[in-house]
Amino acid sequence: xxxxxxxxxxxxxxxxxxxxxxMAADIPTGVVSDSVLANVDGTNAALGANVYAGDALxxxxxxxxxxxxxxxxxxLLASSDASMTQDHSRIDLLMRSGTAGFSATDTDPLExxxxxxxxxxxxxxxxxxxxxxxxxxxxxxxxxxGTLLLTRNGEERLIEAxxxxxxxxxxxxxxxxxxxxxxxxxxxxxxxxxxxQWIFDLAIAGGAGGLGYLAWHFLCxxxxxxxxxxxxxx
Numbered sequence: 369x370x371x372x373x374x375x376x377x378x379x380x381x382x383x384x385x386x387x388x389x390x391m392a393a394d395i396p397t398g399v400v401s402d403s404v405l406a407n408v409d410g411t412n413a414a415l416g417a418n419v420y421a422g423d424a425l426x427x428x429x430x431x432x433x434x435x436x437x438x439x440x441x442x443x444l445l446a447s448s449d450a451s452m453t454q455d456h457s458r459i460d461l462l463m464r465s466g467t468a469g470f471s472a473t474d475t476d477p478l479e480x481x482x483x484x485x486x487x488x489x490x491x492x493x494x495x496x497x498x499x500x501x502x503x504x505x506x507x508x509x510x511x512x513x514g515t516l517l518l519t520r521n522g523e524e525r526l527i528e529a530x531x532x533x534x535x536x537x538x539x540x541x542x543x544x545x546x547x548x549x550x551x552x553x554x555x556x557x558x559x560x561x562x563x564x565q566w567i568f569d570l571a572i573a574g575g576a577g578g579l580g581y582l583a584w585h586f587l588c589x590x591x592x593x594x595x596x597x598x599x600x601x602x
Contacts, residue, residue: 397421397452397459398435398442405431406444421454427466440472442480445498453481460486469498474517482507484537484566485520497527505537508571523565532571 396418400406403413405428413433419425426449427433433444437459444450448466452459459478461468468480472489479488480499484507489495495514499507509518510532518525518535527533 395420397454398437400433401436401441402432402434404433405429405446406433419452421452421459423452425450425452425461437472437478438476440470440476440478442468442470442478443498444468463499463501465501467498467500469496471496473514484535485518487516487518490515490517490526502534507535509533509535510571518566520565525566525568534569534571536567536569538565538567 398419400408400413400415400417400419403415406413407424407426407428408417408419409423413425419435425433425435425444427444427446429447431444431446433448435442442461445467448468449464450466450468451462451464453462454460457477460481461470461478462481470476470478470480470489471494472478473492473494474489475492476489479486482499482501483504487497487499487509489497491514493514495511495516497509497511497514497516499509501507509516509527511527511529513529515529516527518527520537
C-alpha cells in the first residue's frame with residue numbers, strides 16, 4: 369500500500385510539474401512592437417504578435433525587429449539570428465549572429481547571451497546598448513547610454529556610456545568551468561586571482577557610430593527611450 373501511495377505521489381508531482389511547464393510555455397515573454405523584414409519562428413513577425421520562450425527570431429538584409437519585454441525593449445538589426453529563452457524570472461536573447469541590443473534597467477528581466485558572455489544593464493539607471501557578434505569568440509559591445517555589465521563564470525566588467533569595446537574570449541577560457549569560490553572573499557575566483565577571461569580592445573568610434581545611430585533611430589520612436597539621447601563613442 370505504501371509503495372502504491374508513493375508511486376501515486378510521484379506521478380502526481382510529475383503531472384503538476386508538466387502542467388507548470390506547459391503553462392509557462394503559454395505565457396508570452398515579449399510582444400512585437402516594430403518589424404521590418406523580420407520573422408518569428410519562420411513566419412512574418414506581425415505587429416502585436418506574442419513571442420514565447422523557445423521562439424527563433426531573425427531579420428533579413430535591411431530588416432529590424434523590436435520587442436517589448438516588460439517595461440524594457442530588445443531589438444535585432446539587419447541580418448541577425450537569435451532565440452528567446454527563459455531562466456526563471458529572466459528573459460534571455462540568445463544570439464547566433466548579427467547585432468542585438470536593449471533599452472532597459474536592471475529591474476527589467478532581460479539580457480543578451482553570447483559565446484563571450486552575458487550582457488545586461490548594470491544598475492537601475494536607464495541603459496541603452498548593443499552587441500554585435502564578430503566571430504565565435506569575439507563581440508563588439510557598445511554602451512550609448514548608461515552602464516552595461518558583461519559577465520562570464522564569475523568575472524564581471526562594466527562598460528561605461530560612450531565606450532565601445534571589441535571583446536575576445538581568451539583561448540584558455542572558452543571551455544573553462546566556472547571558478548571555485550574564493551574562501552577569503554566569498555566570490556568566484558574570476559573576481560580575484562584567476563581573471564582575464566577576456567581581451568578588451570577599445571573600438572574605433574566610426575564603425576560603431578553608424579550602427580549606433582541606426583539603433584537609436586529605431587528605438588527613439590518608443591516612449592521608453594529618452595528624447596534627448598545623444599549617441600557618442602570614444
